Ligand code: G3H
């Protein structure tokens with residue numbers, strides 16, 4: 001059934017496990033991720049980024065409606081989340097379309113502006129029962145919080161969380177977005193200090209670049225929501241490439257979208273297990 005991100009994150013935190021949140025670009029992503037959640041018997045978050053909405057012509061409705069229908073039909077809890085939102089119109093449209101949570105990404109702004117913007121949007125979202133994740137990297141960091149080398153300071157993270165009222169905090173601890181090799185080295189000691197300093201659950205972004213053992217260690221150290229995008233796209237595109245290479249007469253997209261979707265399901269199921277602390 002459809003679930004709320006807040007419930008899934010709270011349950012994961014209480015059981016000292018993580019909950020995986022996967023990025024949805026196409027309907028096949030939502031189907032594959034949900035099939036993986038059903039296969040593993042684990043809850044999952046389907047997240048739609050502002051970039052994905054832009055790809056679909058700037059309209060949030062069709063993607064949210066498709067993902068929502070898939071979530072409602074699932075045998076495990078599936079929540080809908082809006083990821084990396086900078087455009088407030090999109091944020092409002094997403095909430096109207098039915099997402100249960102949003103990530104306000106004001107991390108490219110100077111610290112004081114990040115605080116003011118995040119606090120204002122959080123108040124609005126809370127008045128509608130919507131859970132809010134925000135992001136904090138380095139003060140004045142020009143490339144956003146998840147450029148390589150950026151680290152979140154625990155004292156500043158605690159102050160930011162208190163000043164904004166957010167429900168979860170994305171922190172920079174060594175991962176970076178869109179890595180195609182799983183070579184990121186996380187600062188586990190920093191994750192522990194952030195967990196001790198910050199009252200709300202922590203979120204790991206750029207998790208595709210993090211290997212299984214390191215992901216398990218990150219969750220054990222205090223990461224709760226684990227965001228994964230690129231890993232599924234590697235599986236998707238690899239399967240399509242393989243199919244097209246052996247069949248140069250194919251016309252029906254279902255011929256290559258089916259193996260692509262299956263490949264994403266396999267990768268998502270494995271990562272769901274890893275994030276939940278299972279052997280995988
Ligand atoms: O918000 C989405 C995630 O941070 C995904 O990052 O594509 O590097 O796994 P990734």
Ligand code: ZN
Nearest residue numbers: 177205206227
């Ligand atoms: Zn991210």
